Amino acid sequence: MYPVHWLVWIDPHRRARKLLQFAEVEADGARDLFRAAEVVQDPILRRRFFAHARDEVRHASLFRTRGLALRRRLDRPGPDHVLGDGLLPGERGFDRLNVEAESMSALLAFIHLSERAASHSFAAYGAVLGHDPETRAVIQQIARDEEGHMRYSRVELSRVAPGQANRALWASRLRRLWRAYVRTALVMADMIARLILTLLYFLLLPPFALLARRAARKEPPGWHICNACRNDRTGGQY
Amino acid sequence: MKILGISSFYHDAAAALLIDGLPVAAVQEERLSRRKNDAGFPVRAIEWCLGQAALEPQELDAVIFYERPALKFDRVLMTLLRGFPHSWRAFPKAMNNMLGEKLWVRGVIAAQLAVSARRVHFTDHHLSHAAAAFLTAPTESAAILTADGVGEWATLTLGRGRKKAGGATTIDLMREVRFPHSLGLFYSAFTAYLGFKVNEGEYKVMGLAAYGKPRWAREMRRILQRTDDGAFALDLAYFDYHRAVDAAYSKAFIDLFGPPRDHFEPIDLSTALGQHYADIAASAQLVLEEVIVDIATSLHRETGLADLCFGGGVALNGVANARILREAGFDRLFVPSAPGDAGCALGAALWADRILFDRPHRDCPDHPFWGPAVVSDDLARLAAEDGFPFARLSAAERIDQVVEAIASGEIVGWMEGATEFGPRALGHRSILADPGNAAMRAWLNRDIKFRESFRPFAPVVPADQAETYFELPPGGARLGRFMSGVFPVRPQWRGKLAAVTHVDGTARVQVLDRGMAPGLHALLIAYGQRRGMPILLNTSFNLAGDPIVTSVAEGYSTFRRAGMDMLVADDVMVRRQRARQEHVLEEVA
Ligand SMILES: [Fe+2]
Numbered sequence A: 001m002y003p004v005h006w007l008v009w010i011d012p013h014r015r016a017r018k019l020l021q022f023a024e025v026e027a028d029g030a031r032d033l034f035r036a037a038e039v040v041q042d043p044i045l046r047r048r049f050f051a052h053a054r055d056e057v058r059h060a061s062l063f064r065t066r067g068l069a070l071r072r073r074l075d076r077p078g079p080d081h082v083l084g085d086g087l088l089p090g091e092r093g094f095d096r097l098n099v100e101a102e103s104m105s106a107l108l109a110f111i112h113l114s115e116r117a118a119s120h121s122f123a124a125y126g127a128v129l130g131h132d133p134e135t136r137a138v139i140q141q142i143a144r145d146e147e148g149h150m151r152y153s154r155v156e157l158s159r160v161a162p163g164q165a166n167r168a169l170w171a172s173r174l175r176r177l178w179r180a181y182v183r184t185a186l187v188m189a190d191m192i193a194r195l196i197l198t199l200l201y202f203l204l205l206p207p208f209a210l211l212a213r214r215a216a217r218k219e220p221p222g223w224h225i226c227n228a229c230r231n232d233r234t235g236g237q238y
Numbered sequence B: 001m002k003i004l005g006i007s008s009f010y011h012d013a014a015a016a017l018l019i020d021g022l023p024v025a026a027v028q029e030e031r032l033s034r035r036k037n038d039a040g041f042p043v044r045a046i047e048w049c050l051g052q053a054a055l056e057p058q059e060l061d062a063v064i065f066y067e068r069p070a071l072k073f074d075r076v077l078m079t080l081l082r083g084f085p086h087s088w089r090a091f092p093k094a095m096n097n098m099l100g101e102k103l104w105v106r107g108v109i110a111a112q113l114a115v116s117a118r119r120v121h122f123t124d125h126h127l128s129h130a131a132a133a134f135l136t137a138p139t140e141s142a143a144i145l146t147a148d149g150v151g152e153w154a155t156l157t158l159g160r161g162r163k164k165a166g167g168a169t170t171i172d173l174m175r176e177v178r179f180p181h182s183l184g185l186f187y188s189a190f191t192a193y194l195g196f197k198v199n200e201g202e203y204k205v206m207g208l209a210a211y212g213k214p215r216w217a218r219e220m221r222r223i224l225q226r227t228d229d230g231a232f233a234l235d236l237a238y239f240d241y242h243r244a245v246d247a248a249y250s251k252a253f254i255d256l257f258g259p260p261r262d263h264f265e266p267i268d269l270s271t272a273l274g275q276h277y278a279d280i281a282a283s284a285q286l287v288l289e290e291v292i293v294d295i296a297t298s299l300h301r302e303t304g305l306a307d308l309c310f311g312g313g314v315a316l317n318g319v320a321n322a323r324i325l326r327e328a329g330f331d332r333l334f335v336p337s338a339p340g341d342a343g344c345a346l347g348a349a350l351w352a353d354r355i356l357f358d359r360p361h362r363d364c365p366d367h368p369f370w371g372p373a374v375v376s377d378d379l380a381r382l383a384a385e386d387g388f389p390f391a392r393l394s395a396a397e398r399i400d401q402v403v404e405a406i407a408s409g410e411i412v413g414w415m416e417g418a419t420e421f422g423p424r425a426l427g428h429r430s431i432l433a434d435p436g437n438a439a440m441r442a443w444l445n446r447d448i449k450f451r452e453s454f455r456p457f458a459p460v461v462p463a464d465q466a467e468t469y470f471e472l473p474p475g476g477a478r479l480g481r482f483m484s485g486v487f488p489v490r491p492q493w494r495g496k497l498a499a500v501t502h503v504d505g506t507a508r509v510q511v512l513d514r515g516m517a518p519g520l521h522a523l524l525i526a527y528g529q530r531r532g533m534p535i536l537l538n539t540s541f542n543l544a545g546d547p548i549v550t551s552v553a554e555g556y557s558t559f560r561r562a563g564m565d566m567l568v569a570d571d572v573m574v575r576r577q578r579a580r581q582e583h584v585l586e587e588v589a
């Protein structure tokens, strides 16, 4: 992964863009954790989630401030998102917490694993940022927090589900794998559908397009008799 | 008869339940799912509405969807065909999207609710808007105007309605303007261009407009032209939404107005560029007003009616609403609390009851509070568990303490009863503060709501004292009932109302009738006795990017995140205690 990371972070455009995207991810993570604090019944967990969410708010603002500073140095910042950005995940990987749908132990296992992944990737990003000490300092500071999150969530998991922590972690790992598989399958399906639809577009649509344009030319702008005045009392779809 | 209305799949989804012709419950999905502008099928909202009346879905007599999916599909497909071959990128995306579930609404509803597909009905998007505006308004006969981005094909309709308690109802929509010519999409293009989120940032364009001069009005009138018959047409060379579906404005647009605003950088009104964007906003706002006021004026001339009911997303533009009221010739202007697509859930249900099933009209209660109620015991429990000082108060004690807090510059989260239906906090889920303190506005924007510094806050005032402080035209109090109009603050009070007076001397005032929210009304009166003015700053109880809070747990969490000073939920009051709070945070870190 080292050369990939190095490649990603050496380009100043991409560096600024990634940091701003990370800021979004952290902000979403914070929102999810505040939500977790709202729905959880256990006061200790509520306090932990709240403090954790506040950390993520801080991370969002650190990433954002640094990203903006880098962005301001560019002549042309370019688009906010570029194909392939998704290959380098931020803190939550690709998944959002689904707070209401999960049991507390599943939630904690998920938090633990994604914080662990985050602290590893942030450490790796830091390692290739020798040329940009300021960004490196930001990322390393955040990576340290993520370690803290990783630890507290593990401790809480053992407290909430004594003797079942390992099982919850494995279930969560399997779920991550399963979700990754589903996501890939969906992306593939979407790409195939797009390909087919694009082919259809060019092969089948031209004559209809011609007709549609002719009809459009006949329809002047301005007032029209209301469609809804047909006084349709059938309640149909058309 | 039990009728469930549903709106979903485009902007903000919602559900509304009608029993024997009267609303029982209505809520936006975002308030329950906690995802702002949640457009997904409103499972939670439906569940909550049915739960309110202890109904099983099978007991529903009818479910009505707020628009006709097949007609919408027709428009999308036709637009793509007309855009051939430039629409090739948009085509697969749009088809995937429509064919996914939007086109099969009947099946989706029947499957989700386990009701017979025969009980699922549809109506026109703009009829839903019209019904939401007319059937909830306390008038028997009114002209009707609806305007939004786009429904199926229509983007603006004119009509009239007639109803009488116990009698029959008619809604006749006479004329419409069709996609791609749309006032809503015109305004949205500028929302996007100015770097705000479409369907969400339109308020910001209106707020920004007050800082600018309409220097670009001529260009705007070229883009948004009037047709000979009194309607309007967009010059499509400047727009892209009819080709690209997700892009709003074209290259010609950028050639004319310059590069779009960089949304990462805050608007700095002291720079030429910041002023340029404010001028653009002012120009777009002005031309929108000209067109809508003119259309409303001719509608008044044509119908000769005294009342106008206005629905659709454009009716959220309080500056335009106030101009319609002043200039179009109508005595009264009714804008419902939820004029946007969420309100169509209620509109569609009312339409089905009165017109599809021909049932006699019943006057709807004239308030917006149809959502989940506060459970104050929850707040007491949360505060006790987290070690926050809290108390149970009588009504009088509560008013005393809140008045005291606000008078000494504190910021109070105020939750009472059922949530509002619609985008505005009208006194049941509000953040209240001193309206006189200009620094308060900057502070609230920056530290509490985390939003742009140029955005104004709204005041709330008792109806019988509104005229003292605000220049209300005849009918203005009614328009201010749901905060739907922007009116001038009387010059002598502007200094004392600095936190709620916009840069142009106006305010989006809520004119509060005692009967609508007695708790807040009493608070205003008490505050007036203490400070001389019965006016409070009233902003929605949420942080930037979040939906307005619904439950006490959400209010409590927002209270803590924003560092507010006091939170009141019905009879329970919680206070911030700085020392204690920091202690808790350290302990966790
Ligand atoms: Fe983080």
Ligand SMILES: [Fe+2]
Residues within 6 Å of the ligand: A056, A091, A115, A118, A145, A146, A149
């Ligand atoms: Fe974290």
Ligand SMILES: [Fe+2]
Residues within 6 Å of the ligand: B125, B129, B148, B149, B150, B151, B312, B313, B340, B341
């Ligand atoms: Fe609409």
